[in-house]
Amino acid sequence: MKIKNKKTWISVIFLISIEQIIKIIINSNYLDKNIPILPPLLYFKPIFNRDYSWFNSMLQLGIGRWIHILIAAVMSLLIYLFYSYLNNRIGINRVINIMFAFVFSGALCSLIDKVFWNGSLDYIQLKGFFTFDLKDLYINVFIGMLILLALMKNKTLEEIDDRNIIKDFAKYILRKP
Template structure:
């Protein structure tokens, strides 16, 4: 494994560990506490989201735990495969490694939440709109980096077009 890939996977491990340690501490010591972080916008207000996803919660879809686990497993595999494919096609790329570390960490944290926490221990409340956790921040950092990279016309990301999507699909199908 390349040195940069090792750093990326160490980063994933650290990000997942931080998320889970925070949840363990909150669950054991601070679950019944509420206080402002940046009033009137952000508050510490822990709660369990037993609906397993924001979409399921907001739209009251009633989709169960095991379907959510299956979706996260499939998405995690696809994220991993896309990362492997991009490394094969373009070699080591720092921004892709960073983006992968955030999105894969978010996916692993989501899987841990569903399997071991029976939902997500969310603890940062954005006024009255919704409550989120560090995993959600990881996923949004990934989205922000993708948008920023597209705006700044990142060399590798600008090469991703319809042909690469077709090639990636073939790459994944060959792996099956």
């Protein structure tokens, strides 16, 4: 299989590596630190989220690790397949490549957290709200770009805005060898 979009895949590897290196350094040296970044709002305050997801934590659902691993793996696969579908349908697109790099990196980092860290090592505290990490920022960059594209009525988004997109995507997945 020939790798398309090498820059995109290098970006994915880079984003995942940065996130994991930061977590390894924090876990080894700074786990017990509480450092103001922009007081009184933003702090460096590492914690392990053993609830595995924001929804599980906020709603106290009690959903276990293996279900979260399964969900993260399926979501990562669907993100990859949808990216592949978009490349097939509209061709290689720089904006889609950037968005994919962020959301796929975030999804894989989430899977890595659940498999290897038994939760998420979150380290940036938004006082009074929640604590997050770099993967959460990756996913939010993707969401922000998606919102901007929608507000700007970007032609890239118009090319994929189709009533039959879910049906076409399902057909694409089922045709894959």
